[in-house]
Amino acid sequence: MIEVRELTKRYGAVRAVDGLSFEVKPGYVAGFLGPNGAGKSTTMRAVLGLDAPTSGEALVNGRRYAGIKRPMFEVGALLDANAVHGGRSAVNHLRCLARSNGIGLKRVVEVLEQVGLAGAAKRRVSALSLGMKQRLGVAAALLGDPGVLLFDEPVNGLDPEGIRWIRGLMRGLAAEGRTVLVSSHLMSEMALTADRIIVVGRGRLILESSMRDLADRFKRDVLVRTPDVAGLRSVLENAGASVSVDDGALVVRSLEAADIADLAARHGIAVHELTPRSATLEDAYLELTEDSVEFRTAEVAR
Template sequence: MSVVDRRPIRPARRPATLGRVIEVRELTKRYGATKAVDGLSFAVGPGCVTGFLGPNGAGKSTTMRAVLGLDRPTSGEALVGGRRYAEIPRPMHHVGALLDASAAHGGRTAYDHLRVLARSNGIGDKRVVAVLEEVGLAGVARRRVGALSLGMRQRLGVAAALLGDPGVLLFDEPVNGLDPEGIRWIRRLMRSLAAEGRTVLVSSHLMGEMALTADRVVVVGRGKLILEASVRELSDRFRRDVLVRTPRPAELTAALRAAGATVREEAGALLVRDLDAPGIADLAAAARLPVHELTPRGASLEEAYLELTDDSVDHRAGGTDR
């Protein structure tokens, strides 16, 4: 039975206005002698998808749990709309989250699981039916949670996050267990939610997927903030090459190398490193060499992420350099 919903994502009503911003302020969380989060500060605003990135053990899940009041900070605070989660009345109307798709009673049906959550926050049964339709689970609503595939349980977790039509959403590794169609669906969903003016924070280890989904990133390592920037700013910061097309590649290559640049050929073009685009243009003009294209190329999100977090990785596979 297919559970793919190809209809455009639309909310049942306008999102609640409370709690449009996530703020983490000097957050520290200790477990015994271990610091899972260490003086972490960042903010997540509405209208964009923010990727929460870092190696295993970087403190991402602990931070999300602190935002949701599931872990008490050792010091500092995590706020939603200026309030602690515990201070928000009927919080599902303001904050939705998917942290663990397995956190549902296996003996309940998908419908009953959502109905129990809905009742706790004064949400009617019609909304339960609506979110099951929205995530493509209407056809298995009466199936027990324990009999659902991992991908279906992920969708059920998304449905629970959407129950209160909240203005703030947190997703921890939401594509786990989803097939390619499901991954495309969750990507469209998150971008649609952000386009409606909601605040969306999503953690993931799939850099290729984050490159297609996120507008901004918060990168952490060993519980500390490494970088907070837009995806474009991150790519520009780790710019690698300048792509150059010219009808006289041999002559331009010689001139560039004489100026100290590194040049390699790729698909009929030159990839130039160690000299920026204005410098290449000036050199070509001085040598009277025509240039048909001059395009700076940033690093991929994966390349930038790996370079940023290189010193924060605790476990490496054998055979690596470090």
């Protein structure tokens, strides 16, 4: 369980996070979504006690992270796969982290196998590819078998096979009843992984919703193909719909697909295709975050 309450983090005059509140509960993958610079990483760093909030608080399992004695057993985090000392071997890197929480070599070997790095255990970290470092970071996060997991942009630098692996891993961890928070600036990625999403822009909460509600909310229109375009159009317009013609098909707003079908049947008009269309999640995301992105671009251009 992760609780962020009225979290504000200022760096000088810049409010990186501005009164942000949300909760992540166990059992689903929560996508933490926003354009670059929206405050996602800052929020995660505040949750992990790395950055002190200017005001508000961020709690893990009801507690402040910085006070936890052996945090690896409660929380696993992958912030930046490159934030490692390159001189140690992969296994020694994990041993050092594990030792600070009283975790032994046996578990280190287990997680190395779990993330598919057993063969590279003796290699120096600086010799690993970014994708392998991401796996090493995931291994570190899993060391204490924690109930809460935070991943900051985990698919960056991964190849397609690695991306599929990490999606499966996150869904698996959530299915085991863990709390999983994953940040990304790519809606398409979240659409495949997350069950709920938290959208932020300029440090503020824009939307917190389930993936399905978001898709419903951005339902757009119904595409209708019929041999009697003019006839159906007048029927629908009489029923109060706004109708336009696009490439020989009718695009109908403010009537549900079922109502259109009923009207067509009542008037004996054949319908060849009836497709409810919603904005893609990508479009929905861009629409939601447009303001915050525009503002920043304008500011830079000034």
